[in-house]
Amino acid sequence: MTLSRTKLASFYGGIAASWLLATPALAATDHWAFRAPRDVAPPAVADARMVKTDIDRFIPSKVDAPLADARTLIRRMTFDLIGLPPTAEEVESFAKAQNRDEAVGQLIERLLASPRYGERWGRHWLDVARYSNTKGYVFSREERRFVHAPTYRDWVIRAFNDDLPYDRFLLLQIAADQLVSEGSRDLAAMGFLTGGRRFIGVKHDIIDDRIDVVTRGTMGLTVQCARCHDHKYDPISTEDYYSLYGVFHGGEDRLIPLAAVADEELRKRQEKLSSTMAKRREEAAARLRARVADYLTAQGEMGKYPEEGFDQILAADEIIPASVRRWRDFLHGAKSHPIFAPWVAFVTKSEIEPGVIVNPLVAAAFATPPKSLAGAAQRYGALFLDAEKQSAPEAAELRAFLRDPDSPTTVPDTGIVNNDQFFPFTAIEELWKMQGDVERRLIELGTPVALIVADLSPEPNPRVFKRGSASRLGDEVPRQFLEVIAGEKRTPFQNGSGRLELARAIASADNPLTARVMVNRIWQHHFGTGLVKTPSDFGVRAELPSHPELLDWLARRFIAEGWSVKAMHRLILKSAVYQQAADEFPSQRLGFEQLRDAMLAVTGELDLTTTGKPPELLDAANKRRTVYSYVDRQFLPGVFRTFDFANPDMHVAVRHETSVPQQALFFLNGAFAADRAKALSARLTGEPDARVQQLYRAVYQRAASPDEVNAAVRFISASKSDVASAKPVRETQWRYGTGEYDEANKRLKSFKPFPYFTGSSWQGASAWPGSDTGWAQLTAEGGHPGNTRQHACVRRWVAAVDSDIQITGTLKHEPEQGDGVRAFILSSRSGELKSASVHRSSADMSASVTVKAGDTIDFVVDIGGTLSYDQFLWSPIVKVGAITHDARMEFGGPSPESQYLAPWEQYTQVLLLSNEFAFVD
Amino acid sequence: MGMGALSLGALADSPLAAHAPHFAPKAKRVIHFFLNGGPSHVDTFDPKPMLAKYAGQPLPGEYLRTERKTGAAFPSPFAFQKYGQSGLEISELFSKTAAHADSIAVVRSMYAQVPNHEPSLMLMNCGDSVQARPSFGSWLLYGLGSENQNLPGFVAMCPGGMPIKDSENWQAGFLPGALQGTFVDPQHRELDKLIENIRSPHASTAIQRRQLDLLRDINAAQQRTHSDPRMESRIQSFELAFRMQMEATDAFDIARESAVTRAAYGDHVHGRQTLIARRLLERGVRFVQLWHGAGQPWDHHSNIKDSIRKHSGDIDGPIAALMADLKQRGMFEDTLILWGGEFGRTPTVELGDAGKSQLGRDHNHYGFSVWMAGGGIKGGMVHGATDEFGFKAVEKRASVHDLHATMLHLLGFDHERLTYRHAGRDFRLTDVSGDVMRDILA
Structure with missing residues (x-):
């Protein structure tokens, strides 16, 4: 798929010849990318049977080249456009279609209309925009989180879903403050500029970051290289750099709430x-x-x-x-x-x-x-x-x-x-x-907030910092666009900082780079590699485009179609070259977001909530798409780095793609994959072979072969025999959970065990207070009741034998504030044995009762009147003859064996870890 | 590609696969004692008798501006002594380390760019005080890979939390994320808290082995129709992960050392982290950075006499024990030891409100000391000098790029050729300058 250098030379004409002969510096201004895309007609092909769109005329397929089968194709397209797998039903109905081209057209429209599309393609742009929820290193006096980041993220996602014309998309991100009215939601777009590291407030560095994200992000130009000296390779001078520096210098960052807040x-x-x-x-x-x-x-x-x-x-x-x-x-x-x-x-x-x-x-x-x-x-x-x-x-x-x-x-x-x-x-x-x-x-x-750059009163022209040092001022330069694009006779910007004029010069059909750079990014995300392999460097040192005519044709087409990104998807996805069979098409290894989201999708757990506050990535309750997770550039969780997530400190054009054992450890030992395996296997029903088929449908969207079913059955039976022969687990007689005290009958209405043990306490979730059970918690010494009387915390003792028992212990509530707690000892056989209300006081909690094996004794605490300062101390002791069961001494988490995955869960986890799941053909 | 073709080496697309350097190296691994906050050189490795002469008087000559105001000459309260055959002068604060004086080369003419912690930490670790750039350890992994795929190749330990600038100090910048330093807080004793996901709470080893066998079979079946080195690589990553669980448990468990060894390093967090470091280096970890503690413990603005004595006391024993241990194990010759902070401190006393003496020293980027020992270093010598008061490097001035160039040289690299293409430019750790300090090479 590459062209010879001679062919390239003939395409770009004589002007490029010297440059192609490896003397880049001499002919830098003649560099192909600095000249307007040529108006090329799609080449004629001898046999038009393999031409589905004009793209196929630039990259002709062999006449009888096989196309991808239905399952491969729908998986490829679905992952590409929305970052999720199709369901088995979607695969089947697509496969049944009589007319493949028509079905492909319908599929593309369905996917482009899905709100999931913006979540996938918005994330590609967030890589470009070095998106993060935090400011980077700040002094302790400053709030380290950005207020505006989620609003910017949501704006980007929506812009893709709405197919906002790309030129407008750029204009708003660079100069919305001068284009839309006060209070417009489009002000959020400026998070593109203002979302970078704060560099502890050092303005030169903040501006440098903005120059970089704008020039590399939109035009593939490494202007940042000219901060200290003229660009070594590209025709970008230090004067150019400081012209742009001046554009960004005269503004202030201003927080603008985008919704009325009555607080x-x-x-x-x-x-x-x-x-x-x-x-x-x-x-x-x-x-x-x-x-x-x-x-x-x-x-x-x-x-x-x-x-x-x-x-x-x-x-x-x-x-x-x-x-x-x-x-x-x-x-x-x-x-x-x-x-x-x-x-x-x-x-x-x-x-x-x-x-x-x-x-x-x-x-x-x-x-x-x-x-x-x-x-x-x-x-x-x-x-x-x-x-x-x-x-x-x-x-x-x-x-x-x-x-x-x-x-x-x-x-x-x-x-x-x-x-x-x-x-x-x-x-x-x-x-x-x-x-x-x-x-x-x-x-x-959670107020939507924009962080905009607002121009202040006009400043004097910027001056060059000699060798990048602010203390060594050089010549004054006007605020103006880059010479390599605007030409020697460019006129300086006229209005204020010139930022709007800069935005217009970038988002322009006359800019030779902007459209090319974007169509190349789109191509890159569909085929794994761009037509230009360095998507954010179109300078003279970049590798030559593999298909220069196609790149130019796409760029012009993009502009002609009103800068519609969705139009580009249609053009590419309908082509034969995109629909090639798996052997011809580069298989895609799922990136971190796709892997995580796909796992949640196939287990039926994916939470499709859009917009708003970012949840913590590793919170077990977070089942939203990964794009919504909190990205902390200063303390990025190891898992992001391990999986080659875009470094939020810098504009990222191509993610690294590595294999390291830490990735495997995350899926083998971390809670995430195990939880998914549990959730999916809980949905299985029927005989083993039916279960295997259900799993294959969910995970791979295909049927399992007889060999695969046999392997599964062998695995399950080996695993089951292990469980059967394992030593019986010695458990204590204590259980921990929540329930509600029944006022009328003086019994416990219900008992729901706590699902989560932190190492020192039982509670509703890893985060405390948890969403469902609120503040409910039990520790060795005491605990905290849940937020309402429906969520009393319950320490339960289960009798192992018939006997008389003696209960002793002291309930204590210490805080002065609030109104204290209520406590009860309830026997499943004999009802209420003791009750007390305490506030800044103690109560003796002794009782005697006769129990039969299997009876429960519940030690229940709920809120007094209101939820406020309700922590308490109470660790009862139960004496059964000479044996003492001390709640504090015997307090502990679940036994290791009780945490092990069951055989079907083990099997499900393996399927989720397989290469067939992690790669898409 | 057959199963297991890569089973012992690194993964095909692992950035940690071992590579050869440019030329035969003297050192194969590095341990860096990072005295974060900025250790005073005039109290440790750069004796200045002239300060006693000027005690209480302003220094003659130009007033050098640092972060805060400083006043009169402030002589070191600590005695210096000549050690070893070389007669290298070291203060009583490092009298145990001084037993290895003949192995140590002190660079007394270091300088940085500004008297502030944040940029100076970035300069020392990443070679650039502002931009997000890969750290020394990440460059080293990029150049050399790791000799042990079952452990992270670059480990940064810091007791009690992170230093100022957090993980930026061991960042991979534009290099692959896997080359970033792995942070370990040695205050934790349980392995699970030292390394993420290193143990499975939901499968025994036997269960996991059976799962991995099934996974291998399923993947092998798929390989029959798909040949992609990335798939093979991913298969191997699960096998590596399985082994890593065993190896990491072993590497971090200092209970497996003899009582004599543990006593030599000391039964406290600095002793423990230094001993863990040796176990890691021994197992092929490329770069271990030992930070003194969370925040900036060596930032002795006030009452330096007591605080520096305490902090030196924390690490003098462990450093001496490590050097002796490495020598005894035959690892000293190819392990490069670096000792230093992000800058030094003023020879003048810091002044607080209303010009009151704080009995401490301010940051000093004009001149400071680091020292190196082990792999390829000529011991018992001094490179360069500060002025007669210790304020400013004056002889054979050594920039941080010079230091990095020298270290890379010892590790087998021409620092000008260890480059990475990013954003249209070939970046290197030493930016556009850096000279190897030839006189300290053995």
Whole structure:
């Protein structure tokens, strides 16, 4: 499927010849990917029988090449489009169809219309967008989770489901703030920019990350390489890099709730944050106004001040390096400023431009030239201090300057995430904590929130950082698009930061890269490899496209079809080349999400809830699709890494695909696969061979062969004989669970054993409080009742022999708060033996009774009146003649053997671990 | 491909398969004692008598800005002594380690880029203070693979939790995730808590063996119509996993060591983690990093006299015991030992509010010490020097890239040729610079 270099050369024409002869640097601007896709007609083929779509004219199949059988095809398409297996019924009905092409068409439409489609293809984009629910390393004062991440994820999924035109999809992700109205759900799209690592607030690094995700993600250009020096291979200069740097520099990150929130607690926290922020800003501004002389003097010794990111001040009386830089930027453009024109003239050793009207007070102060920069600074300092005290109209201009929101003597009103470098340490800690309180509340409420970039007032043009160092400023460059695309005669961006213009230049039919890069990504996810093997590097060092004509034709077609991603799927999936038989088609190894989701799907457990708060991946109760799970880039669970999940720290174009024993350990020993095996085998009915057939249908969507049935039956019988010959398990006489006290009959209405043992307590689930049984829990010493009286916690003792027993023990409730708990000792034969209510008190819980073997004695505790501070201590002792059963000493988890999978569960687990399950033809 | 063709080696698509380096290596494995927080060099391996002369007075010359304000010269409260035939000077804080002075090469002229923990940790571990880049251990696994497929090839141990920057310190960056360091908290004693999923709660060994036999048969039947090395690889990964359960249990169980050995390392968490490290190295683990503790224990801003004595006391014995043990087992010659932090500390005293002395030292990235011993290192010597007060590296200045280049050289790599193509560029651990410190090579 590859073309010779000579053929490529003839396709791209003479211009590329030199480049094809391995002298890339010489002909970089002639590089194929930097030129518009050619308008190629699908080649004519000698025999059109194998042509299903025009794609087949570019990659002709052999005339009698076999196509995939029905089961293979529907599995391939279903996994590809929705990331899940088809059901056995779907396979059967597809196989029965008389007209395969028609059935394929219907299948594609059904899959593209499924909400599951966006979950699968949205996840591909989230790899590109380095999606994570957390900010990466942050200081302890800051909330480490992103508030907006789930909203962005849900927006991406919906955009794919809605087939939002790809150009619009990109525009919104880069500049929604300038395209949609306030409160629009599309603002969430900007999570693309704002979802990267926070780099402990260092702005250069945050911007660098954004430049990378935008340029590599949308155009396959590695612009980031030009941060410190011109790109080594591609025609991208440091000037280009800083032009884009300027686009992203002049904005603030702003949290925007996308739904009305009527929450008093949130309002209180927001109010506290904003009033404290206002106060701290004014305090800092007062210090800035009083020290103009110091800040001007600092302009002569910039080297003394640390660069952005390492410039936090500790005490309030320190010079604020961020303000020193703000002064620098302000003065840089102040040659016509009525107050500072004399300063600029002095520093640049030039005359004040004609026509500039200098404030009379300033003019008077500079009637004689100052001797030094420090001297000039002192004059300004004195002028401003003086102006604060007098009411002369000329002084009003000076006072107004001091309070202008754009003046370097103020602190920008941009939120602590953007302005923390202006405050002393204690104020930073205080404000970040309050910001965290707001963010935590929003997360708790699950409010959809966008984190947008909003442009501030226009900034001076960016300047190149020599060798990437912010302390070594080079030439000024305009904010503008990359020369390699926009050409030498490009015009600088006109409006504000230029971010919208940047977005338009990317999401443009005239951009030679954007459409090519996306169709290549689509191709890659259908065939395993892109037409260009480096989907996020289309630079001169990238490998040549395997089918350049096809790539160009697809790119133009994509644009012509209104940038419809779904149209591309149709085109590709209907082609003969996609429908080839398994031997000709690269089999797909399921990625982590597909494996996990497929296991949940075949056992019938998959929870199809969409949107909202991210559940923990490893929580046993989490049966949602993996795309919704919490991704913590700082503490990524090992299983994500083990299975080559996209590293959320960086834009990922192609996932690694590795085999390591840790993957096998996860499925063999982890709870996940075992739980799936239990769930599926619980659904089996009938004789062994029927069970095997049910399993094969569910897991593989096919019938088991006689050999397979025989192997299964042999396995089950060997495993059963093991269980039969195993030593009997010695269990204690204690059981642990929940139930409800029957007030009328003074008995226990029901007993439901706790399913989960943590190693030190029995409870409803691994998470406590669990969803169903709430706070119910039993430990060796005591426990906690469930949230309502329907969920009392019950420690049960089962009599082994007929005898008289003595029960002793003390019930204790300690907390002052709340209203205490109620407790009962209930005999299954004799009814209530004892009851008590305690609150900050103890009660003796002794009783005597006669029991028969199999009788139960229940030690029941429920909430007093309300659920509040209900933890209690109570570990009863039951004496049977000379034998003592001490609840505390005998407390423990299930015996190891009782946890072992039953034979059918063992067998089911094996099927789920097989290669046939993990690979799709 | 026949069954079991790969049964003893690595998997075909495992990034951990063993590879040969560029040239014959001197060292085959590395152990790194990471004194996180930044150990003071003037109190440990870089004696500065001039500080006593200037005690209480400001240092002459330029004031070097660090993270916080510092004041007068602050002489070390600890005595230095010459050890071994070489007469290498080491402070009393490491008097046990000093028994191996003739095996140690101290680099006294290290420098970093900024006086802050986070970027300096990244620089020391990953060669870049800002971007997410693979750590040294991940590069090493990428270059060499692992000699034992039944254990993780790169283990980072830290008692009580993670250091600052968490798992970024042992990240794989753009390399495959399997090359990332495996974090182990040696405070745990049960194996299940040390390594994820290492034991099955729902199958005995016998049950699991029967399951794996069935799995092999089912997969073999499918192989008859499908030949794909990735499938073969996945089959083998289950067999490896089965063996890994046994091997890991053994490797982490120090009860299998003699009482004498356990006593030599010490019956405390640092002794235990150092002894576990030796068991891992012995079994073919490529890189073990031993952190001192969660957070940054070596960040001695105040009252350094007591705190550094305590922290040195924690590890001096285990380091000395490890060196003796490796020598006795014939492993010292091909095991590279690295000792150091992310930077050093100021020779001047840190000042708190209102200029009050904290009796501690601030971060110092201008000059600090690390030392190496074992595989390919010429012992009993010093490379480079700081100024007369120990503030700034002045002679034979050594960057972190130089350190990494030297270590890679000892492990058989030309650091300029150990590269990985990512985002359009061939990346390397040492970015665009780095010179091997030839004089410390044996």
